[in-house]
Amino acid sequence: MIRQLTSSERQFAAAILLLAAGVGLAMAATGRHDPLGVHGVIVLLFSGTLLYPVLTGFYEPEPKEDREASYYDDPIKVGIVLTMAWAVFGMFMGVWVAAQLAWPDLAFDAAWSTFGRLRPTHTSGVIFGFGGNALIATSFHVVQRTSRARLAGQFSPWFVLFGFNLFCVLAVSGYLLGVTQSKEYAEAEWYADIWLVIVWVTYFVLFLRTIARRREPHIYVANWYFMAFIVVVAILHIVNNLAVPVSWGHAKSYTIWPGVQDAMVQWWYGHNAVAFFLTAGFLGMLYYYLPVRAQRPIFSYRLSILSFWGITFFYMWAGSHHLHYTALPHWVQTLGMTFSVMLLVPSWASAGNALLTLNGAWHRVRDDATLRFMMAAAVFYGLSTFEGSFMAIRPVNALSHYTDWTVGHVHAGALGWVALITFGSLYTLVPTLWNRERMYSARLVEVHFWLAIAGTLIYVFAMWNSGIIQGLMWRTYTEDGALAYSFVDSLVAMYPYYIARAFGGFLFLIGAVVCCYNIWMTVRSVPLAKRRERDVPAAVAVPGE
Amino acid sequence: MFEISHETLVAFAKSWGLFYLMGFFLCVVAYAFWPSNRKRFDRAKTSILDREDKPWK
Numbered sequence: 001m002i003r004q005l006t007s008s009e010r011q012f013a014a015a016i017l018l019l020a021a022g023v024g025l026a027m028a029a030t031g032r033h034d035p036l037g038v039h040g041v042i043v044l045l046f047s048g049t050l051l052y053p054v055l056t057g058f059y060e061p062e063p064k065e066d067r068e069a070s071y072y073d074d075p076i077k078v079g080i081v082l083t084m085a086w087a088v089f090g091m092f093m094g095v096w097v098a099a100q101l102a103w104p105d106l107a108f109d110a111a112w113s114t115f116g117r118l119r120p121t122h123t124s125g126v127i128f129g130f131g132g133n134a135l136i137a138t139s140f141h142v143v144q145r146t147s148r149a150r151l152a153g154q155f156s157p158w159f160v161l162f163g164f165n166l167f168c169v170l171a172v173s174g175y176l177l178g179v180t181q182s183k184e185y186a187e188a189e190w191y192a193d194i195w196l197v198i199v200w201v202t203y204f205v206l207f208l209r210t211i212a213r214r215r216e217p218h219i220y221v222a223n224w225y226f227m228a229f230i231v232v233v234a235i236l237h238i239v240n241n242l243a244v245p246v247s248w249g250h251a252k253s254y255t256i257w258p259g260v261q262d263a264m265v266q267w268w269y270g271h272n273a274v275a276f277f278l279t280a281g282f283l284g285m286l287y288y289y290l291p292v293r294a295q296r297p298i299f300s301y302r303l304s305i306l307s308f309w310g311i312t313f314f315y316m317w318a319g320s321h322h323l324h325y326t327a328l329p330h331w332v333q334t335l336g337m338t339f340s341v342m343l344l345v346p347s348w349a350s351a352g353n354a355l356l357t358l359n360g361a362w363h364r365v366r367d368d369a370t371l372r373f374m375m376a377a378a379v380f381y382g383l384s385t386f387e388g389s390f391m392a393i394r395p396v397n398a399l400s401h402y403t404d405w406t407v408g409h410v411h412a413g414a415l416g417w418v419a420l421i422t423f424g425s426l427y428t429l430v431p432t433l434w435n436r437e438r439m440y441s442a443r444l445v446e447v448h449f450w451l452a453i454a455g456t457l458i459y460v461f462a463m464w465n466s467g468i469i470q471g472l473m474w475r476t477y478t479e480d481g482a483l484a485y486s487f488v489d490s491l492v493a494m495y496p497y498y499i500a501r502a503f504g505g506f507l508f509l510i511g512a513v514v515c516c517y518n519i520w521m522t523v524r525s526v527p528l529a530k531r532r533e534r535d536v537p538a539a540v541a542v543p544g545e
Numbered sequence: 546m547f548e549i550s551h552e553t554l555v556a557f558a559k560s561w562g563l564f565y566l567m568g569f570f571l572c573v574v575a576y577a578f579w580p581s582n583r584k585r586f587d588r589a590k591t592s593i594l595d596r597e598d599k600p601w602k
Binding site: 068069070071144145146148149150215216217218220221288291292295296297298301302305306309313329331335432 | 551555558566569570573574576577578585586587588589590591592593594598599600601
């Protein structure tokens with residue numbers, strides 16, 4: 001890692017890390033017994049740990065070869081390792097909180113392990129830890145290959161990667177300490193939010209500068225999706241997290257948005273986090289790794305452009321469907337509902353484009369579990385976007401909102417679409433990146449595929465059942481107009497589904513562990529691919545259009 | 546100070562908001578189907594399958 005840096009870059013890295021350690025020390029000093037103080041210590045330890053390899057490698061010989069003649073893959077490799085580590089952590093926390101709903105004793109009577117504190121460690125762990133690292137790693141890979149240019153920075157890719165992970169660590173450790181802004185998917189407090197802005201702007205500049213180096217006349221569509229992801233997440237994050245801390249020495253802050261505006265801003269953020277974090281970036285993966293793995297160009301490039309702009313401009317308006325039947329003006333609710341329904345068009349355009357790319361190569365989908373991961377991801381993407389549009393319709397929402405149906409919908413998207421496309425992409429990426437002939441075991445990819453599919457289906461079906469039962473029980477009235485069931489009655493009815501959900505999640509977690517083992521063994525023991533094999537031109541590309 | 550009332554905002558969103566989206570849609574369709582763009586799109590979609598694994602420089 002350090003060998004690739006020149007001596008001035010090493011000095012710069014050390015200076016940044018010392019600065020970060022200084023900030024950590026200052027946070028610890030001003031925060032004292034507040035959680036801010038604990039986070040100061042974490043920042044200090046994090047920077048100190050990274051400083052160690054920088055200082056031990058400080059006087060190593062400088063790189064002699066022309067670095068511009070090869071791609072910068074080291075940060076991607078570390079990114080993949082971090083992706084899988086967060087996957088196992090985040091999914092384990094998910095299984096734990098799911099099990100707590102069925103067996104509340106699993107909270108073990110401690111404050112840090114209550115459901116309310118553990119749940120955000122699951123959501124942040126999988127969305128930001130697993131999804132975010134996967135997006136950073138694959139975007140670094142895709143932008144270099146499609147631009148045929150090396151990343152436009154030697155130190156900044158590391159800064160982005162480790163800086164983002166520091167944010168994740170601060171977020172997750174904060175929840176356990178009881179720190180939260182009480183905003184869904186934006187629970188981390190003000191100092192972590194400011195840090196993320198710095199990291200994210202660096203990411204954006206790095207991405208733009210790399211694209212500016214390209215020799216290709218056209219920017220490949222996958223990069224558009226990655227750019228939309230980076231730009232919009234920055235905007236959402238800044239606007240939703242505008243807050244005033246109670247003092248410089250406290251973790252607690254108060255948002256500047258009042259009442260219903262706060263709700264609107266939060267769900268404008270929340271839904272676009274789904275749109276641009278969990279959709280746009282992963283569509284970037286889909287538009288690169290699916291054609292590459294199938295060795296067929298995307299079915300229609302024009303359609304991918306149309307659906308890009310459709311998704312970008314429709315999603316922005318859909319957030320208010322989270323606030324049906326609230327104090328939000330009725331027309332704003334209707335606006336959100338209408339745009340959510342319209343979103344089905346560009347969403348299905350992308351899903352259809354992916355599936356039509358595979359049309360004519362179904363035998364490969366049958367034989368190659370990696371390609372099947374991506375095919376299943378496209379199918380789940382199509383299904384969950386249909387479900388989402390449907391649930392955004394106000395009368396449907398009257399039944400589904402606040403029930404487990406919503407949770408089932410989120411997981412159809414998160415497990416079925418986001419995680420499956422990520423695993424498919426990783427199985428494509430890992431052998432190329434480490435220059436291996438293939439994955440260590442095709443059979444284990446197959447095992448992972450079926451564990452993931454079984455886990456997702458069990459999870460989603462359990463939540464559909466429990467959600468609709470809940471919704472119906474809550475709106476059943478007796479003859480004299482009183483509610484027929486108490487809340488506890490509906491809770492008791494959920495018991496078998498909560499067990500099934502925990503089991504489905506457990507299967508999915510086992511799949512992720514199998515994936516870790518397979519990646520590890522690929523790097524450790526699979527022979528290197530022969531140079532010549534990598535240089536042969538693509539097998540005859542079949543035009544899909 | 547000039548106040549934007551709820552009604553003004555609704556009227557603006559329902560008229561200009563709609564025109565803006567329609568105009569945007571037409572621009573995107575024109576870009577996607579512009580005949581001279583065909584060549585770059587075709588090149589873009591097939592060039593990612595090229596296995597050469599080195600930057601141009």
